[in-house]
Amino acid sequence: MASSTSETGARATARRTDELRQVLARHARAYYVLDAPEIPDAEYDALFQELQAIEAAHPELATPDSPTQRILGEVLEGLQPVRHVVPMLSIDTETDTTAGGAEKFDARVRKSLGLTEADAPVEYAAEMKFDGLAINLRYEAGDLVQAATRGDGETGEDVTHTVRTIAAVPKRLEGVTAPVLEVRGEVFMRRDDFDALNARQRRLIAGGAKGEKTFVNPRNAAAGVVRQLDAKNAARRPLSFFAYGLGEVVGWDVPPTQTALLDAFDAIGLPASPNHARVEGAAGLVAFHERIARERDGLPYDIDGVVYKVDDRALQERLGFKSREPRWAVAQKYPAQEKTTLLKAIDIQVGRTGKLTPVAKLEPVFVGGTTVSNATLHNVFEIRRKGVRVGDTVIVRRAGDVIPEIVGRVPGPRPAYVPNFRMPASCPVCASKVVREKGGVDHRCSGGLFCAAQRKIAILHFAGRRALDIEGLGDKIVDQLVAVALVKTLPDVYALTKDKLETLERMGDKSAANLVANIEASKKTTFARFLYGLGIRHVGETTAKDLAKHFGGIERLMQASVEQLLEVADVGPIVAESVHAFFNEAQNRGVIGALRDAGVAWTENEGHAAAAPLPLAGKTFVLTGTLPTLSRDAAKERIESLGGKVAGSVSKKTDWVVAGAESGSKLVKATELGIAVLDEAGLLKLLDAG
Ligand code: IVH
Numbered sequence: 001m002a003s004s005t006s007e008t009g010a011r012a013t014a015r016r017t018d019e020l021r022q023v024l025a026r027h028a029r030a031y032y033v034l035d036a037p038e039i040p041d042a043e044y045d046a047l048f049q050e051l052q053a054i055e056a057a058h059p060e061l062a063t064p065d066s067p068t069q070r071i072l073g074e075v076l077e078g079l080q081p082v083r084h085v086v087p088m089l090s091i092d093t094e095t096d097t098t099a100g101g102a103e104k105f106d107a108r109v110r111k112s113l114g115l116t117e118a119d120a121p122v123e124y125a126a127e128m129k130f131d132g133l134a135i136n137l138r139y140e141a142g143d144l145v146q147a148a149t150r151g152d153g154e155t156g157e158d159v160t161h162t163v164r165t166i167a168a169v170p171k172r173l174e175g176v177t178a179p180v181l182e183v184r185g186e187v188f189m190r191r192d193d194f195d196a197l198n199a200r201q202r203r204l205i206a207g208g209a210k211g212e213k214t215f216v217n218p219r220n221a222a223a224g225v226v227r228q229l230d231a232k233n234a235a236r237r238p239l240s241f242f243a244y245g246l247g248e249v250v251g252w253d254v255p256p257t258q259t260a261l262l263d264a265f266d267a268i269g270l271p272a273s274p275n276h277a278r279v280e281g282a283a284g285l286v287a288f289h290e291r292i293a294r295e296r297d298g299l300p301y302d303i304d305g306v307v308y309k310v311d312d313r314a315l316q317e318r319l320g321f322k323s324r325e326p327r328w329a330v331a332q333k334y335p336a337q338e339k340t341t342l343l344k345a346i347d348i349q350v351g352r353t354g355k356l357t358p359v360a361k362l363e364p365v366f367v368g369g370t371t372v373s374n375a376t377l378h379n380v381f382e383i384r385r386k387g388v389r390v391g392d393t394v395i396v397r398r399a400g401d402v403i404p405e406i407v408g409r410v411p412g413p414r415p416a417y418v419p420n421f422r423m424p425a426s427c428p429v430c431a432s433k434v435v436r437e438k439g440g441v442d443h444r445c446s447g448g449l450f451c452a453a454q455r456k457i458a459i460l461h462f463a464g465r466r467a468l469d470i471e472g473l474g475d476k477i478v479d480q481l482v483a484v485a486l487v488k489t490l491p492d493v494y495a496l497t498k499d500k501l502e503t504l505e506r507m508g509d510k511s512a513a514n515l516v517a518n519i520e521a522s523k524k525t526t527f528a529r530f531l532y533g534l535g536i537r538h539v540g541e542t543t544a545k546d547l548a549k550h551f552g553g554i555e556r557l558m559q560a561s562v563e564q565l566l567e568v569a570d571v572g573p574i575v576a577e578s579v580h581a582f583f584n585e586a587q588n589r590g591v592i593g594a595l596r597d598a599g600v601a602w603t604e605n606e607g608h609a610a611a612a613p614l615p616l617a618g619k620t621f622v623l624t625g626t627l628p629t630l631s632r633d634a635a636k637e638r639i640e641s642l643g644g645k646v647a648g649s650v651s652k653k654t655d656w657v658v659a660g661a662e663s664g665s666k667l668v669k670a671t672e673l674g675i676a677v678l679d680e681a682g683l684l685k686l687l688d689a690g
Helices: 002-033 041-057 099-112 191-206 218-226 258-267 281-298 313-319 380-386 452-463 475-483 490-495 498-502 509-522 527-533 541-551 554-559 562-566 573-584 586-597 632-641 665-673 680-689
Strands: 081-083 092-094 123-130 133-140 143-149 155-157 180-188 240-250 277-280 303-310 329-333 337-350 355-367 370-376 393-398 404-409 434-436 443-445 620-624 645-647 656-659 676-678
Touching (some): 092 099, 099 329, 123 281, 143 155, 180 218, 240 258, 281 303, 337 404, 452 475, 490 586, 498 509, 527 541, 527 554, 554 573
Antiparallel strands (some): 081 155, 123 303, 303 329, 393 404
């Protein structure tokens, strides 16, 4: 028992490890390659650390290609790869954003160097952590010959053409003749340049320019500009640069400390990280961290933290490297930024599944590196919890980096006439009734079959394999049908003709004909499939079957009260309410009527709930082997439609075993127990008799 439990645990850990690697790889690509991150940095860091922790505890799961072992980010197509002579590493991030973070780093450094309390404090270079992208500048005999991004750390992209347009990057160093001097630093965009750029982009887009976009934040703008294939545009998009480190060096006297290096940069014409300080010990780091935290908002550019480096190069060498980061440096991030702004209105968004989400419309505010004008309020309870009303000054937080949030309201007087927020009683998109489940927090539109916001999901579900099974009516086709308004509600599917379908992209003569045939064939269905296909919330395949069996026909089901619905085995109050609300919505009933008018039909078992039991009621079947024509699902469906049950294993209670080709132990057991065995023909005969 114990061993099987731990085995399951080990398997779960291995599965989680795989999952983390995949997720991290995807987000790293979104961030580094596509310049379009999908999750906050803090969330990425948390996943990364989870993976690190698992690998530390289970060395057997570590692999050389794990994201923890390499620096992610691959080369974008179109830019030439550049192999870094000296790899471009990243730095460890200290997640503890309080003074404790700096103290932990100092303690690690002292321990690695074998220092005791009697020894003097370690000297550090403390710098700001600029939020842009790392660049390697290669100077040969003082001339800029190449600029490259970090890429995966080993190989970056050649961006010489765009970096040359940056005024802050000297094309020629002053008084440097060394054969090779590679300087590393950060290319970034100032906030005012970013605002101006986005304003210009908005004008271009408004003017109908194709292929233009606005940028989410200065960092992405900088990355987007640097990695353009065409340098023409880059020149009009001002970027800045600060130097903070070295790559390959041949014939240049490297200064003995980081502080001296930054000074040397200034002397040869390279702008060095400003606001850096040489500090002593943990106390010095903490004081620096606090000072920059105060100054952060007033800076003309974004920083997402500070970087501490052991100042002395000889000590740096003694400390050395872990697999991907130096032991002599650490980054410490700042907590998410918060700003206050005016809550102008609360709008309602109807999602693809019918969920109504209140969205705060804000006076645009620059917070955490982005201009925020909308923020989700999640649901009505969240609004009450936060106590916000239209007209309030609210605190907006951009947590980590991506999703803006309303933290709460700034206390103060508010006009008495502003009412508390209430969810609308009818859907803003389709006017169907809005409902909320008992105990749930979300409000939903109950016009699932009718509501324009929910069209795509409704159609896809209806056409799904386990519903009406319309092969060929998939994602891409449905997208198009909805976009060109050929299909607004389900019955429109049955009005599709070959000619209409042929107007769609990538829809040939043959596939249009096939789809029309499949649509036609779907009209003959079962009550359970139809019911499942309606996409009623909480009505899965099994519940649909139970309801179909219990009520026998659609009319009876549509008229059922909540109490009557509760009589169905396995139907609880939430399902009953959901079914009741669905059929109570006249617009849904209209759609069902129109589907039947279009020819969608099934056999009903009228009257069975009242009187005659189904012919196979109480009979248990076991299916084994492969039947010549019927699939397992089809056989099961037909048995169940007549009231029979299909069980997974043979026992004394089994009435029939249906055996096809390659039946194994179940057939043996049936013979042992003397249970009747049927082949497909026998089963069909039995079904037809019922
Ligand atoms: S030093 C071996 N100093 O932070 C250490 N990096 O993961 C190399 N960054 O991609 C980095 N400001 O783009 C260093 N003052 C600073 C920095 C800085 C920003 C970025 C850099 C790198 C990342 C570290």
